[in-house]
Amino acid sequence: MNTVSSNSGVNEVPRLEDKTIQPIPMNERHGKARDLFTIWFGSNIMIMTIVTGGLATTVFGLDIVSALVGIVVGNLIGAVFMALHSAQGPQLGVAQMIQTRGQFGSFGALLIVLIVVIMYAGFFAANLVFGGEAMAAVNPGISVDAGIVIIGVVSVIATIFGYRIIHAYAKFLSIVAGLALVLAFIWILVVQGLPVGFLEQGDFNWVGFMGTISVSALWQLAYAPYVSDYSRYLPQGTGSRSAFWASYSGCVLGTLFPMVLGAVVGSVALALSSDPSSMDIVGDLGIQLQPLTVVIIGIFCLGVAASNAMNLYCGVLCSLTVGQTFKPDWMPKAKTRTVAAILLFALAVSVALFARDNFILFYTNFLSFLMYVLVPWTAINLVDYYLLRHGDYRVEDFFRRDGGVYGRFNWAAIGCYLAGALIQLPFSATAVYTGPLAAAMGGVDLSWIVGLAVVAPLYYYVARVSQKPRKRAETAPAPPKKLVGDPA
Numbered sequence: 001m002n003t004v005s006s007n008s009g010v011n012e013v014p015r016l017e018d019k020t021i022q023p024i025p026m027n028e029r030h031g032k033a034r035d036l037f038t039i040w041f042g043s044n045i046m047i048m049t050i051v052t053g054g055l056a057t058t059v060f061g062l063d064i065v066s067a068l069v070g071i072v073v074g075n076l077i078g079a080v081f082m083a084l085h086s087a088q089g090p091q092l093g094v095a096q097m098i099q100t101r102g103q104f105g106s107f108g109a110l111l112i113v114l115i116v117v118i119m120y121a122g123f124f125a126a127n128l129v130f131g132g133e134a135m136a137a138v139n140p141g142i143s144v145d146a147g148i149v150i151i152g153v154v155s156v157i158a159t160i161f162g163y164r165i166i167h168a169y170a171k172f173l174s175i176v177a178g179l180a181l182v183l184a185f186i187w188i189l190v191v192q193g194l195p196v197g198f199l200e201q202g203d204f205n206w207v208g209f210m211g212t213i214s215v216s217a218l219w220q221l222a223y224a225p226y227v228s229d230y231s232r233y234l235p236q237g238t239g240s241r242s243a244f245w246a247s248y249s250g251c252v253l254g255t256l257f258p259m260v261l262g263a264v265v266g267s268v269a270l271a272l273s274s275d276p277s278s279m280d281i282v283g284d285l286g287i288q289l290q291p292l293t294v295v296i297i298g299i300f301c302l303g304v305a306a307s308n309a310m311n312l313y314c315g316v317l318c319s320l321t322v323g324q325t326f327k328p329d330w331m332p333k334a335k336t337r338t339v340a341a342i343l344l345f346a347l348a349v350s351v352a353l354f355a356r357d358n359f360i361l362f363y364t365n366f367l368s369f370l371m372y373v374l375v376p377w378t379a380i381n382l383v384d385y386y387l388l389r390h391g392d393y394r395v396e397d398f399f400r401r402d403g404g405v406y407g408r409f410n411w412a413a414i415g416c417y418l419a420g421a422l423i424q425l426p427f428s429a430t431a432v433y434t435g436p437l438a439a440a441m442g443g444v445d446l447s448w449i450v451g452l453a454v455v456a457p458l459y460y461y462v463a464r465v466s467q468k469p470r471k472r473a474e475t476a477p478a479p480p481k482k483l484v485g486d487p488a
Helices: 035-044 047-054 064-086 110-138 144-161 163-192 206-221 240-272 281-288 293-326 334-388 394-399 412-427 436-440 447-475
Strands: none
Touching: 035 047, 035 064, 035 163, 035 240, 035 293, 035 436, 047 110, 047 206, 047 240, 047 281, 047 293, 064 334, 110 144, 110 206, 110 281, 110 334, 144 163, 144 334, 163 240, 163 281, 163 436, 206 240, 206 334, 206 394, 206 447, 240 281, 281 293, 293 334, 334 412, 334 447, 412 436
16 A cells, blocks of 8 residues: 655555554654644534534524624633643544543443544534535535535545545645635625624623533534544654644634624624524525625535544544454454444434434534533543643553553543533523523523533542552553453
8 A cells, every 4th residue: 555755754644544543653653733723724614613603693692793702702712622632642642532541441431432423423414414505505406415415425435535635635625715714704794795784683692692602612622532533643742732732723713713704694694684583594605695605605515525524534433442442452444444434424314314404403402412421521531631641641551451550440530420411410501401500590501611610620639539549550561462452
């Protein structure tokens, strides 16, 4: 299989990536921290980001100023956690959810990994629906269902080729989609001009404002379980600060401006519409961009395919992680990744086709679910990595059935995770359930803030106490075992 030599004289990952969940060898490490900027900037300029920003002025009913403040605050806060996870990849050289075994144990991590697989499938399905609607909007000859399948197939192909193709695709989109985004702003704000009453649409309300902050922060937090998947090939000497800032700036800028565009489109549509109940961000964007709709939305559809390739790629890695837990000597390669990608694709397409007629409701409830399950995990992972172990893990033990020094179950982490999920319930406010404390505050949802504030110090204390007896075992030289293949 052909490889490309880097400037440093080591071999880059093959064009058809042959690695999946195994550690990346030092002679295949390549790239620069700046590559993390384009992977997160280019992949975020897409239809679903615009739709998510549009929730601020349509679903949450905010005026445009409040909407913009909420979007900015949420992205700036949420991206901190995302970027901290990204900086872990070059140090450990493994996928993010493999590394989770270092906190939860080899079998204890399974719950988190399975939840993350659901997350990937959900985001994949959401991207397919919004992308399919966008393709149908720019080309009436293509139905929404056909658009869903087309975008899905492109995503599968990119996933099969793997890491290098996805990075290259994102670099291309950083330029092309970035220019399309600038053109969209110029066309709507300057050429078309804002309608009378634009600033009078919506009003400030705490429920909508906190909802906007939460959705924006969650957009960033949702990347936490897989950012290391796209930094694990970087040389181990890549600085944590440079990896952090490249990921942070790329994801914030790549997300912030499309969300702002979505909020603007929502306010413009409300000012022009006599029936707010008929709001459709994708359709309204197409109307407001006439006669440039085909070009600009077509480019944004390319972003959908790139983002979905990333979702599918990471979903496959997580699915393979589940299988390898039970069969430690199994190290799947490119062919297995291909089969798993096709199976996950079929599942996500089925969800997209089934739920597309009422997808905004499904999407908002899905985001709420993610908030409750991701927040305690990210708190535990970051506290463990940065405050307790300072990035010092025995990577070979991640691949042992018994978890090596990390064991099969780390009950301290599991207990703190469950406590973090439960502590959020009284503060949650969703269409399905509103907790008593959230109801007392008029429906303001503070659950994710409470979850972070409680779980981080709780895990730090519990882990310090529970890990003392194991400290000597972890710092002792590793036994002379193979990296994989240990049935113990």
